[in-house]
Amino acid sequence: MRIIKPCIYTVLSLALASVTQMTMAQDAHHSMSMLAQHESHSSHDSSHQVMQTGIKSSQMEHTVEHVEHVEHAEHANASSIASRAASAQHPVDHKREHGGQIYQATEIDSRWLNNADGSGSLKTEIESRIGTDENKLFIKLHADKAESQDADYAAQLMYSRMISDFWDAQIGARYRVDEHQVTDKEQLDAAVGLHGLAPYFFETDAYLYLGADKQVSFSLETERDLLLTQKLILKPYLNLDVVLSDDSAYAQKTGLSSVWLGLETRYEINKKLMPFIDVAYSYEKGNQHTAWQAETGSEKQWWYGAGLRLKF
Template identity: 90%
Template sequence: MRIIKSCTYTVLSLGLASVTQMTMAQDAHHSMSMLAQHESHSSHDSSHQVMQTRIESNKMEHTAEHAEHAEHAEHAEHAEHAKASSIASRADSAQHPVDHKREHGGQIYQATEIDNRWLYNVDGRGSLKTEIESRIGTDKNKLFIKLHTDKAESQDADYAAQLMYSRMISDFWDAQIGARYWVDEHQVTDKEQLDAVVGLHGLAPYFFETDAYLYLGADKQVSFSLETERDLLLTQKLILKPYLNLDVVLSDDSAYAQKTGLSSVWLGLETRYEINKKLMPFIDVAYSYEKGNQHTAWQAETGSEKHWWYGAGLRLKF
């Protein structure tokens, strides 16, 4: 009986051990299966994530490429539009050229100055002098017209008209060329003469407005004249103007020849009051020197003369 119980217990023990081993094996297999499945899911999720990242990257690359193409297209369209606008502008300029001369000194202007002065010397002899100067043109090219009359008291008037083309050669100087026509009623012959003129007009250092001319006429008449003046402002309206006018005879073989050398000098001081820029009365004090004429078949030799002059005048500008 004990043997049977022992055998039974042994059998039960072996069976229980076998069942336990089988259960443990199944649990291990199940755990391995679960681990493998988890790794499989993890691998799948990782692959899915990588795939998603690649898709997003491709989308971004595609978007960037699309934007780049759009930008290139926009630039191309803008360039084409600019080109078309340039062509249209050139065509319009060709049909309607724009003149910028007014902005670069090409405008045409005109100015005229009339100067009348009544002068008397210490001997009581009077003289009326009138000068008219008119200019028209641009900054570079101008036409100068100068008229001069000198009428001594109880005598006929002398006239001179000067026409010159003026060309700017620097910021402050114009070169001039032209002709002078003059009439001297005191002469019996050759009352009317025509001279060629070349000279300079401009602003000398220290703001001296200067006209320097060389005259070439018949009978070897060659002379030089210089006129220079400067404004000194006492106030905005009261102005002093010292001036110097001189003539030099280089040669003269005419019937009424003047002595060569310094022929005449006028040195004066003008004081003017500018009522406005168009109307300017003034008073004048001057000293004059005249060398005289040579002895010829038509005239007797004369000596030099010196005089003080005083008077008043009126200047008009328009």
């Protein structure tokens, strides 16, 4: 019995110690689990707070951007209104970009022609124009001097107004000097006409002249360039005069008074210097019989020669 009791006490002590250790281990494990859960909850709360803060920051940034966009739109709108008001007070002039600029061009044409009889004639024409596409001033000078005779002169001043894309209406006056006449050497005529581009690119001048002593006449000049090369050009041309009425001292016969039908071949050294040769056929109806002149018949003849054209 003395031996059994100590053994029982020893077993009980060991069992009690084992239970105590198990209890302490369970308490420690429970404490660790609680701590881990607390840390997890704390981390989740922190993440949630961070997300909430980020959302609020994004909302604030979006609000600021919206406000800035509204302010920018209001500023742009105000600037547009101010610009329109300034344009209304000071309208922009675009005339220079749409044909409103003033330009000037002058052409000098001088040719020496001979007929079949060997008689020569020097013909010189000068045309200068200045103005815009819509309004121009034309100055035309003409001199015709037959060999061993006095020269005839004519000067024409015309105001030109564009009436369509290809035509200008013109009005002005013509001054003539004829040294062959004993009386009425100087004549002044009113002139109206058209200047422009006829179908098939014929450059055309058509004028009606009204003068003293019931002098009414019509003239037509038309021509077209035909390019053989960029520098070698053929130009057929037609000049005609029609007398509608004439009671002057040196009256011409009524009807088709004169015709010049020719072909010019020119070589353009450049756009300012252009020599050419010319072949033409002419018809002159003649003059009426008056107290100052005898009646003359019609004449038909060929002319040939050369000339020089200048442009600047």
